[in-house]
Amino acid sequence: LRSLVWFRRDLRSFDHAALYHALKQSEQVYCVFIFDKSILQDLPAIDRRVAFIHDSVSELAAELEKMGGTLIVRHAHAEQEIPRLAAELQVQAVFANHDYEPQAIQRDADVGKNLASFNCALKTYKDQVVFEKEEVLSLAGTPFSVFTPYKNAWLKKMYAEGGDFYCRSYPIESHAGSLATYTNATIPALSDMGFTDSAEPRMAVPAGMSGGAKLLEDFLLRIHQYDVTRDFPAVKGPSYLSVHLRFGTVSIRHLVREALHSIRTETVNPGAQVWLSELIWRDFYFMILHHHPHVAERAFKPDYDAIKWESGARAEQMFDAWCQGKTGYPLVDAAMCQLNQTGYMHNRLRMVTACFLIKDLGIDWRWGERYFALHLNDFDLSANNGGWQWAASSGCDAQPYFRIFNPITQSEKFDADGKFIRRYLPQLGKLDHKQIHAPWKLTPMTLKMAGITLGVDYPAPVVEHDAARKETLARYAVVKKVQ
Ligand code: FAD
Numbered sequence: 001l002r003s004l005v006w007f008r009r010d011l012r013s014f015d016h017a018a019l020y021h022a023l024k025q026s027e028q029v030y031c032v033f034i035f036d037k038s039i040l041q042d043l044p045a046i047d048r049r050v051a052f053i054h055d056s057v058s059e060l061a062a063e064l065e066k067m068g069g070t071l072i073v074r075h076a077h078a079e080q081e082i083p084r085l086a087a088e089l090q091v092q093a094v095f096a097n098h099d100y101e102p103q104a105i106q107r108d109a110d111v112g113k114n115l116a117s118f119n120c121a122l123k124t125y126k127d128q129v130v131f132e133k134e135e136v137l138s139l140a141g142t143p144f145s146v147f148t149p150y151k152n153a154w155l156k157k158m159y160a161e162g163g164d165f166y167c168r169s170y171p172i173e174s175h176a177g178s179l180a181t182y183t184n185a186t187i188p189a190l191s192d193m194g195f196t197d198s199a200e201p202r203m204a205v206p207a208g209m210s211g212g213a214k215l216l217e218d219f220l221l222r223i224h225q226y227d228v229t230r231d232f233p234a235v236k237g238p239s240y241l242s243v244h245l246r247f248g249t250v251s252i253r254h255l256v257r258e259a260l261h262s263i264r265t266e267t268v269n270p271g272a273q274v275w276l277s278e279l280i281w282r283d284f285y286f287m288i289l290h291h292h293p294h295v296a297e298r299a300f301k302p303d304y305d306a307i308k309w310e311s312g313a314r315a316e317q318m319f320d321a322w323c324q325g326k327t328g329y330p331l332v333d334a335a336m337c338q339l340n341q342t343g344y345m346h347n348r349l350r351m352v353t354a355c356f357l358i359k360d361l362g363i364d365w366r367w368g369e370r371y372f373a374l375h376l377n378d379f380d381l382s383a384n385n386g387g388w389q390w391a392a393s394s395g396c397d398a399q400p401y402f403r404i405f406n407p408i409t410q411s412e413k414f415d416a417d418g419k420f421i422r423r424y425l426p427q428l429g430k431l432d433h434k435q436i437h438a439p440w441k442l443t444p445m446t447l448k449m450a451g452i453t454l455g456v457d458y459p460a461p462v463v464e465h466d467a468a469r470k471e472t473l474a475r476y477a478v479v480k481k482v483q
Contacts, residue, residue: 001026006096010248011056013063017127020170022095028180032072059208069179083114097127167253212244226271233346234419242378285386304394309364328461331411334424343377354391355405360468365392411437
């Protein structure tokens with residue numbers, strides 16, 4: 001068999017399902033990555049994610065070359081280029097890993113049909129998640145819609161096989177002899193594809209397999225504290241691996257193996273258990289998207305589609321204030337500045353800003369979801385949608401809608417000394433740890449001494465939380481009957 005491995009969101013040369021199966025089944029294996037015009041054409045000229053992909057693809061190409069192969073890199077429409085290349089190389093099969101997003105599923109179906117017209121097969125494999133689709137079901141054989149029982153069933157299945165069967169690594173190296181070379185495989189420059197190539201759009205996290213490995217190594221030194229540190233945005237608590245999971249420069253199976261290993265050696269804190277739980281959330285939301293693709297457009301719980309959100313010029317104005325970090329609520333604004341400046345936002349702050357947009361400003365969660373999709377380095381349809389629907393209380397979560405975050409108490413609790421706020425809002429730097437969470441409550445004299453004129457140096461709050469809370473309860477009354 002002569003085959004082609006199509007890399008997409010799995011930019012690594014180790015522990016890779018499709019690459020392994022192709023190498024095992026074929027005498028000759030070509031490799032390709034397409035900078036897909038259908039996706040890239042909607043992005044701005046400066047996009048950190050495209051730069052990250054470019055750096056990661058370059059590293060992948062170098063690694064495949066060391067193993068005796070070549071990565072063919074094209075800037076084209078994947079639907080057309082994959083069949084064209086498959087025909088040129090005269091391969092009998094194209095190997096790829098499953099993608100669970102509705103548009104990607106459609107693209108793969110189109111490519112598969114096209115390939116079939118000249119007897120070339122599209123073979124796809126599970127790689128991006130540990131358990132997919134129908135692999136974790138309730139005792140009644142139905143998909144779960146609540147996380148905790150899903151997680152228990154997930155863990156039961158994992159441990160039933162001795163704890164690492166489902167996260168064993170695919171051994172690539174022993175089969176690498178089948179990798180084929182291709183001449184004239186140059187990687188198009190970012191500028192050739194209409195993107196700005198400068199240091200500016202780069203992410204703070206290092207790219208590629210080497211970048212993922214470095215972050216993981218660093219995180220494993222502090223994984224045991226994760227349960228206590230993960231909620232405080234000023235603290236280096238989480239792993240920052242989300243963008244690597246998004247583009248597959250780390251392997252989910254490797255991460256789960258590391259978590260299981262740490263759990264076995266844990267004596268004091270359940271840090272690794274809590275982190276594993278986060279990785280299971282990731283599987284959970286992919287599974288939800290698979291079984292309920294309507295969530296990409298509408299509420300998971302249909303009754304929530306009846307909610308009437310704010311609209312018109314006032315809503316646009318409020319939304320702009322939120323996007324720009326100018327709501328007058330320091331933790332919300334600092335969080336939005338973190339997103340706008342770095343492309344990352346701490347998980348606690350994603351929850352706070354999303355709840356604020358929906359439940360303080362009364363704005364449709366889909367507006368926020370789209371903004372995050374455009375700006376998050378780690379944007380992933382399933383996790384982003386799951387997070388937004390969680391915040392809107394319209395998702396698969398047992399939390400009742402009347403539990404509304406108070407942005408001031410969230411700030412006092414999770415950024416108690418105001419360290420995170422000061423990092424992104426230096427104009428509030430002279431306020432002390434008690435004053436910084438709600439500057440509008442301070443006397444004019446205190447504000448003056450801190451060098452702040454409200455409405456000039458920092459905005460007055462765009463809404464009053466208690467009043468907004470009441471409005472939200474009234475807005476959500478249409479779904480009261482389903483609670
Ligand atoms: P860690 O705390 O180190 O967690 C490890 C990994 O577990 C993450 O990299 C991620 O893959 C997974 N994970 C953690 N929390 C969640 C979760 N709640 N749901 C699903 N997977 C999770 N995560 C994304 O990867 N992409 C998104 O587009 C995204 N959008 C979000 C939007 C909202 C409104 C909310 C509330 C959460 C969103 N999340 C998203 C989940 C979470 O905030 C990020 O995964 C996390 O902050 C990434 O940082 P980390 O890698 O340091 O996470």
